[in-house]
Amino acid sequence: MPRRVATTYILLAAIIFAIITLLSSASAADATPPDFSQREISLIVHTAKPYGNIIDSIQSLGGTVTVRYENADAVAARIPVANVPRLLALRGVVRVQKDRIIQLPGLLEDHMAARALKLPASQILDPAATASKIGEVPESYFSYLTTITGAKDIWPETGAGANSIVAVIDTGTDAGHPCLSGRDGQGLPASRVIAGPDLSTDAGTPFEGSTLVSNASHGTFVAGLIASRCFIVLDRAIDSDAALIEIFEAHLPEDAFYTSGRLVMMPLVGIAPSSSIYAVKVFPHAGGGAAQSIIEAALDHVITRKKLANSGAPGGLDIDVVNMSLGGAALYDGNTLEEQLVDAATEAGMLVVVAAGNDGPAPVSVSTPGTAFSALTAGAASDHVHSRIFWDLFFGPGQGLAMYPDEEIRPADFSGRGPLGDNRPSPDVLANGVFNLSLQPGGGTGFGSGTSFSAPVVAGGAALLSVWAKANDPAAGVEGIRRAIISGATPLSPDFSRQEQGSGFLNVAAALDRLKEGVTGATPAPFVPSAVQPNIQFQDGVFTSTFFSLAPSRGVDFIFEILPATTIVTVAVNNVTI
Numbered sequence: 001m002p003r004r005v006a007t008t009y010i011l012l013a014a015i016i017f018a019i020i021t022l023l024s025s026a027s028a029a030d031a032t033p034p035d036f037s038q039r040e041i042s043l044i045v046h047t048a049k050p051y052g053n054i055i056d057s058i059q060s061l062g063g064t065v066t067v068r069y070e071n072a073d074a075v076a077a078r079i080p081v082a083n084v085p086r087l088l089a090l091r092g093v094v095r096v097q098k099d100r101i102i103q104l105p106g107l108l109e110d111h112m113a114a115r116a117l118k119l120p121a122s123q124i125l126d127p128a129a130t131a132s133k134i135g136e137v138p139e140s141y142f143s144y145l146t147t148i149t150g151a152k153d154i155w156p157e158t159g160a161g162a163n164s165i166v167a168v169i170d171t172g173t174d175a176g177h178p179c180l181s182g183r184d185g186q187g188l189p190a191s192r193v194i195a196g197p198d199l200s201t202d203a204g205t206p207f208e209g210s211t212l213v214s215n216a217s218h219g220t221f222v223a224g225l226i227a228s229r230c231f232i233v234l235d236r237a238i239d240s241d242a243a244l245i246e247i248f249e250a251h252l253p254e255d256a257f258y259t260s261g262r263l264v265m266m267p268l269v270g271i272a273p274s275s276s277i278y279a280v281k282v283f284p285h286a287g288g289g290a291a292q293s294i295i296e297a298a299l300d301h302v303i304t305r306k307k308l309a310n311s312g313a314p315g316g317l318d319i320d321v322v323n324m325s326l327g328g329a330a331l332y333d334g335n336t337l338e339e340q341l342v343d344a345a346t347e348a349g350m351l352v353v354v355a356a357g358n359d360g361p362a363p364v365s366v367s368t369p370g371t372a373f374s375a376l377t378a379g380a381a382s383d384h385v386h387s388r389i390f391w392d393l394f395f396g397p398g399q400g401l402a403m404y405p406d407e408e409i410r411p412a413d414f415s416g417r418g419p420l421g422d423n424r425p426s427p428d429v430l431a432n433g434v435f436n437l438s439l440q441p442g443g444g445t446g447f448g449s450g451t452s453f454s455a456p457v458v459a460g461g462a463a464l465l466s467v468w469a470k471a472n473d474p475a476a477g478v479e480g481i482r483r484a485i486i487s488g489a490t491p492l493s494p495d496f497s498r499q500e501q502g503s504g505f506l507n508v509a510a511a512l513d514r515l516k517e518g519v520t521g522a523t524p525a526p527f528v529p530s531a532v533q534p535n536i537q538f539q540d541g542v543f544t545s546t547f548f549s550l551a552p553s554r555g556v557d558f559i560f561e562i563l564p565a566t567t568i569v570t571v572a573v574n575n576v577t578i
Contacts, residue, residue: 042077043099047092058079064079069300119232125178125230142267143269146269147253157468158468160272161227161460166272166278172209172281173220175211176211177441177443196302199282224268225453228270228438232267321459324369326355333424339373339375351376353375364421365416366418371424377427379454384407429458430501432457436457466481473515481515
């Protein structure tokens with residue numbers, strides 16, 4: 001009976017609320033309706049330089065220009081809604097797009113949410129601090145991630161990324177994190193993080209700054225996968241540490257950690273651990289979204305600094321790679337301002353690595369700007385070691401083997417799939433993006449999943465190759481490095497199509513071999529249009545299919561046309577066992 005009473009109260013409250021709403025509406029009927037025509041809308045206006053006339057015209061329409069792009073023909077502006085038709089009619093306006101809000105990437109599955117590895121900061125040490133604690137560190141140390149990608153094998157030839165710079169357009173990067181320290185006894189700066197602009201809504205507040213510890217963790221996590229260089233130091237005499245050691249020793253190869261007495265040192269090393277990070281902040285410290293125009297302004301800024309470096313002018317910064325672990329819905333593949341700026345960055349001499357997005361496993365789900373013509377688009381894969389460690393740590397010993405019983409590397413279910421809207425193949429390559437271990441602000445570490453965290457693995461590999469190319473084959477250029485990464489990837493099972501696995505799993509060592517050979521391979525063959533044509537036929541409006549088994553990460557796509565007369569589509573799944 002109590003449940004019935006509660007329901008009655010809820011219904012009564014709803015009725016009262018409805019009556020109040022109706023009365024309020026009636027009493028306001030004679031009031032002056034709001035003038036929505038004066039509400040402002042944010043737009044991207046494609047128009048040729050010089051911008052003087054268009055700026056004057058926008059101002060005459062009651063608008064404000066917020067961004068003037070140097071490396072593409074466009075401005076961002078706010079303008080009253082009522083004056084948009086007049087804006088479209090202006091001479092020189094090529095087209096207008098809505099300035100959308102791009103959210104920080106996330107995943108729907110709760111178990112894949114970022115989780116901190118709860119260790120005190122005193123146990124996360126840079127190489128110099130580790131050496132002072134245990135006497136010395138080995139000359140060569142690496143993480144499992146650098147092993148499965150082949151990155152560690154080419155560090156001797158690439159200086160582990162020394163003198164390369166990766167721009168990370170994100171939430172900012174914690175410059176004080178010990179794993180991004182430059183200290184290694186060679187007189188390097190205290191941090192390898194270079195402060196870039198803060199273009200986020202934090203500008204003008206106490207939270208302004210691209211290298212602050214108060215920034216959201218996403219950008220620091222990304223930077224760690226590229227450039228981390230430190231040790232997690234565990235003590236067998238501490239019960240919580242001993243439990244961690246047991247899990248790490250159960251799943252990691254022996255050469256992924258080493259011991260000194262009762263201490264166990266596990267290297268936490270990025271793909272290019274001697275590289276530097278140029279932190280450009282577009283997302284606010286509390287997370288949330290950023291206007292597309294701001295993200296585009298950030299990329300425009302990076303291009304300008306690269307061009308200044310190319311010409312030897314003051315204010316230049318010789319950036320090699322740009323990482324963009326962000327994205328939104330792809331509406332005009334290859335033709336948005338953001339995608340045009342990706343192509344401009346490529347022309348300036350930077351390889352832009354972009355996350356494929358987390359909207360898989362549906363086809364045609366790669367997000368922009370991964371749809372740009374010259375982007376290197378990274379999808380996510382899973383491997384047994386990262387997955388088993390995560391499951392054992394957070395759900396109990398033995399869960400890892402139960403959840404990942406084989407050793408196959410496979411595309412992550414959430415990873416964006418191709419083809420693109422114009423039938424180009426995508427993604428280009430996969431890297432681990434499931435339960436990666438990386439950095440959190442304030443000297444912390446944690447696990448994270450998503451194509452946001454596979455993209456920086458690829459970006460780190462690109463940084464290594466750029467060091468080799470600049471020293472040995474400058475003519476290879478950005479496109480040579482891009483093609484080397486694509487052609488050097490290790491194909492996964494043929495069960496996975498081109499639009500699921502790209503060209504395969506990142507293999508940086510093989511990519512360097514392609515670069516040395518001077519034969520970087522052709523860009524993968526265009527996606528076959530027939531693959532996205534209808535593949536089922538209805539009989540009297542019904543289609544039935546039976547299949548007996550789907551291995552992990554495998555799927556079946558049913559593609560059919562929706563006719564104008566169709567009013568409902570019903571999908572029934574029966575007799576499913578797991």
